[in-house]
Amino acid sequence: MSGAPERLDRFMGRANAAYYASRDPFSDFVTSPEISQIFGEILGAWVAVVRQSLPAGAFCLAEAGPGRGTLMSDVLRVLSRVPGGLSGVSVHLVETSLRLREVQKQALARFDVPVIWHDAVEELPEQPFVLLGNEFLDALPVRQFVRSGAGWRERFVQGADWVLCPAEDVPPELAGREAGEGEIVEISPLSLAAVGRLGRVLSRVPGVVLLCDYGTSRSLPGDSLQALRGGRPADPLEHPGEADLTAHVDFQAVAQAAVSAGAVACASVTQGRFLEVLGARVRLAQLCQAAPEEAAGLTAGLDRLMAPDRMGHLFRVLVLHSPGLPVPPGCSAGTDAGESEWG
Numbered sequence: 001m002s003g004a005p006e007r008l009d010r011f012m013g014r015a016n017a018a019y020y021a022s023r024d025p026f027s028d029f030v031t032s033p034e035i036s037q038i039f040g041e042i043l044g045a046w047v048a049v050v051r052q053s054l055p056a057g058a059f060c061l062a063e064a065g066p067g068r069g070t071l072m073s074d075v076l077r078v079l080s081r082v083p084g085g086l087s088g089v090s091v092h093l094v095e096t097s098l099r100l101r102e103v104q105k106q107a108l109a110r111f112d113v114p115v116i117w118h119d120a121v122e123e124l125p126e127q128p129f130v131l132l133g134n135e136f137l138d139a140l141p142v143r144q145f146v147r148s149g150a151g152w153r154e155r156f157v158q159g160a161d162w163v164l165c166p167a168e169d170v171p172p173e174l175a176g177r178e179a180g181e182g183e184i185v186e187i188s189p190l191s192l193a194a195v196g197r198l199g200r201v202l203s204r205v206p207g208v209v210l211l212c213d214y215g216t217s218r219s220l221p222g223d224s225l226q227a228l229r230g231g232r233p234a235d236p237l238e239h240p241g242e243a244d245l246t247a248h249v250d251f252q253a254v255a256q257a258a259v260s261a262g263a264v265a266c267a268s269v270t271q272g273r274f275l276e277v278l279g280a281r282v283r284l285a286q287l288c289q290a291a292p293e294e295a296a297g298l299t300a301g302l303d304r305l306m307a308p309d310r311m312g313h314l315f316r317v318l319v320l321h322s323p324g325l326p327v328p329p330g331c332s333a334g335t336d337a338g339e340s341e342w343g
């Protein structure tokens with residue numbers, strides 16, 4: 001035990017900043033664009049179609065949390081094959097890790113487009129845009145509240161132990177959340193603020209945002225904080241800065257934050273369904289035909305992204321767009337109300 005208790009989101013923010021600044025996160029976990037090129041290719045084709053619904057001219061292609069730059073590189077490769085696909089395009093990367101910025105610079109050097117880095121989404125230029133974010137929200141800190149009688153207590157961290165303290169404040173998002181005595185409710189104020197800012201940009205500038213992450217379509221109680229250290233599940237409170245800390249994304253709360261800020265939210269869909277509808281298996285067949293010796297690896301990679309018992313159901317895609325734009329491919333209007341939890 002050491003020091004005063006620290007609120008969980010402050011602990012998690014500090015731990016992850018140290019982790020991303022000093023480590024190669026990809027030694028601990030692997031993401032969809034790193035597993036299969038088809039993920040970025042499908043999103044590249046999707047971006048090309050979505051751009052048609054935006055005003056012509058300068059186009060800002062943005063990504064939040066671009067990691068090694070693999071997704072953006074696959075997207076640009078597809079766009080470079082579409083006639084005029086790269087005309088007027090500037091690439092904008094929201095990335096806080098200086099080390100990863102360097103990796104991204106190298107990954108994108110072969111494309112003839114300007115690449116500009118930003119610390120936050122508010123810095124994006126006021127131009128028609130598409131923003132992609134894969135496994136961006138799950139890294140942002142959460143607070144955990146515990147139902148206690150008619151009120152809430154909050155989980156703090158002291159040393160490597162949990163301590164339950166009176167809630168410092170009760171965020172508005174907590175109002176109306178159902179939880180039995182002793183149950184945990186997670187709120188990610190930074191995620192909701194980031195999406196709220198994106199929602200405000202969407203209300204002013206024509207654009208479309210695609211967020212892909214693991215989480216639930218509806219707000220549910222429960223503790224989803226997890227740590228990966230050295231590629232293995234670890235105690236989230238031990239060795240801060242040496243483990244990747246993540247929490248499930250509450251897509252209902254995220255969509256609500258965007259809508260409150262003036263954007264339109266489509267119903268979130270599972271990653272498996274999104275890739276299916278947009279033709280991932282057709283692309284797989286093409287690639288396997290062109291390189292039969294790689295067919296087994298390509299098939300296994302896409303299966304990992306799409307199979308319900310792997311990343312196909314746990315991962316979800318949420319699309320937000322400016323009012324007045326058509327519903328983008330692979331999405332349907334409205335909320336998740338009619339969909340089963342993992343549907």
Ligand code: SAH
Binds near residue numbers: 119133
């Ligand atoms: N999208 C990539 C990487 C996911 S890892 C992929 O799919 O492979 C999370 C990414 O978000 C890393 O690039 C990390 O440096 C970045 N990141 C974490 N917190 C951030 C923040 N607050 N603002 C911007 N980027 C952040």
